[in-house]
Amino acid sequence: MLNSANQPDLALVAAGFASRLREAGISVSVDRTARMVNAVSLIGPASVAELYWCVRIALLGDIEELPVFDSVFLSVFGSDSLKRSVTGEVQVEGANEIHSLPKGDEESGHSHQEPKTSTASSPSSSNSEGQTDLGQFGLRTMATTDEAFSQRSLAEMNDEERKTAEEIVSAFAMSAPTRLTRRSSSHGMRPSVDVKRTVRKAVRTGGDPVKLITSGHSRTQRRVVVIVDISGSMEPFAQLYVHFMHCLSKAIDSESFVFATRLSRITNELGTNRIDDAITRASEVAKDRFGGTRIADALRGFIEEYGRRGMARGAVIVIASDGWECGDPERLGEQMRRLSLLANRIIWVNPRSAAKGYQPLTGGMSAALPYCDVLLGGQSVAGLRELCDYVERSAR
Numbered sequence: 001m002l003n004s005a006n007q008p009d010l011a012l013v014a015a016g017f018a019s020r021l022r023e024a025g026i027s028v029s030v031d032r033t034a035r036m037v038n039a040v041s042l043i044g045p046a047s048v049a050e051l052y053w054c055v056r057i058a059l060l061g062d063i064e065e066l067p068v069f070d071s072v073f074l075s076v077f078g079s080d081s082l083k084r085s086v087t088g089e090v091q092v093e094g095a096n097e098i099h100s101l102p103k104g105d106e107e108s109g110h111s112h113q114e115p116k117t118s119t120a121s122s123p124s125s126s127n128s129e130g131q132t133d134l135g136q137f138g139l140r141t142m143a144t145t146d147e148a149f150s151q152r153s154l155a156e157m158n159d160e161e162r163k164t165a166e167e168i169v170s171a172f173a174m175s176a177p178t179r180l181t182r183r184s185s186s187h188g189m190r191p192s193v194d195v196k197r198t199v200r201k202a203v204r205t206g207g208d209p210v211k212l213i214t215s216g217h218s219r220t221q222r223r224v225v226v227i228v229d230i231s232g233s234m235e236p237f238a239q240l241y242v243h244f245m246h247c248l249s250k251a252i253d254s255e256s257f258v259f260a261t262r263l264s265r266i267t268n269e270l271g272t273n274r275i276d277d278a279i280t281r282a283s284e285v286a287k288d289r290f291g292g293t294r295i296a297d298a299l300r301g302f303i304e305e306y307g308r309r310g311m312a313r314g315a316v317i318v319i320a321s322d323g324w325e326c327g328d329p330e331r332l333g334e335q336m337r338r339l340s341l342l343a344n345r346i347i348w349v350n351p352r353s354a355a356k357g358y359q360p361l362t363g364g365m366s367a368a369l370p371y372c373d374v375l376l377g378g379q380s381v382a383g384l385r386e387l388c389d390y391v392e393r394s395a396r
Contacts, residue, residue: 010037011171012150015164017076018059022160024072026065030163030170030275032058037171048077150381154351155236166243166275168381175392176221176252177316179344222316222344224254224391227302229321230286231260231293237351237379238289239279241320244384246270246278255311259298260288265306295325295364299335303342312342316391320349320378325364333367340371347390348372351379 014037018028036058045051052073060069149161150168157165197213226245230238238258245256249270256267269281283289299319306312317339325332340346348368352358354377360366369375374390377383 010040011168014171015167018167019164020072020076021059021069024068026068028059030167033167034170051077153379154240162240165240165381169240169244169384170247172247172385172388174248174251174388176224177392178219179222179314181218181220221253222314224252224316224318225312226254226318227257227259229293230258230289232290233293233322233324235290242279242282243275246275257302258286260291261294262288263298263301292326293324294327295321296327296332296335299339303335303338307339307342312339314344317343317346318349318391319346322350322352323362323365323368329363329367332364336368336371345373346371347374347376349376349378349387351377353377354379354383
């Protein structure tokens with residue numbers, strides 16, 4: 001198993017490795033990258049050979065691309081000792097043919113060994129090279145580079161880097177916030193002795209309460225509502241924010257809205273599994289994208305049509321906007337006050353707030369801030385991960 005103390009961020013490593021494969025000409029989708037993260041997390045490979053099979057099964061779609069895949073894998077995770085642990089004959093159980101990983105240049109005088117036909121993913125060895133801690137080699141090197149990448153502003157990324165950022169976001173572990181309900185269960189929180197059930201159970205043991213039955217309040221998921229500004233000033237961040245909403249909607253019970261000059265609900269459009277199709281369908285609904293910004297009108301429309309009818313009651317509301325309001329800031333403050341009376345928590349994500357020396361001096365931001373529970377940056381991949389943590393912890 002990987003050493004947890006030295007283990008790098010798996011999502012960053014997966015996105016970095018997928019980017020290397022695409023540079024080599026292998027098409028790797030976001031879904032396959034997320035599948036790699038799930039496979040490695042579930043199996044917990046103890047050797048490079050085991051990691052090889054996890055990554056190969058998750059990412060490789062065409063067997064003809066296998067030589068290129070092997071070359072990239074060894075260039076990323078390889079050293080002399082690691083290459084010896086993974087090179088050699090490997091065979092998938094049930095397959096009819098054996099494939100040899102590409103060998104490096106062999107020193108003169110070394111003899112070739114006979115191929116092994118066992119189903120093990122690496123040849124047996126008397127030393128422990130096959131069980132080398134992956135954190136000591138290419139995994140750690142990639143993680144150092146990708147950690148710096150995760151801090152980069154989305155506005156500074158090119159198309160290829162944005163694709164990598166989307167893969168990292170797709171691999172996020174997202175959990176819903178919870179709340180205590182009035183219903184009780186034997187597995188609930190804050191358990192206490194249930195006298196009625198204990199006495200009823202004691203009838204079977206001659207009136208002697210052999211076992212005390214406890215019960216407590218059960219927990220249920222708290223709804224999460226995400227409202228994203230897709231006006232012109234938010235264009236560098238809008239697509240990844242919509243991608244984030246798509247991933248969130250697949251993981252938890254959430255509602256998705258976008259706005260520029262008017263509010264558009266895109267929850268149903270993001271319901272498809274394919275992110276490209278989801279963004280295309282959402283773009284068809286949001287005709288006003290990259291236009292002006294009317295935050296107050298958008299929030300008023302949300303409260304009147306959805307919020308007061310139950311969607312916002314007790315929910316965690318995430319608003320992603322830079323606060324540039326074309327209308328009267330006082331109207332925005334009034335709508336935020338109304339929203340704060342309905343929601344459990346309001347999280348405002350402003351990518352401009354991460355700038356050094358930032359102060360909420362714009363009229364819209366200064367009017368909205370008093371009604372926000374927390375102000376986050378969200379200008380980078382690391383900022384979106386921080387948002388995930390806040391959403392998960394938003395239970396009170």
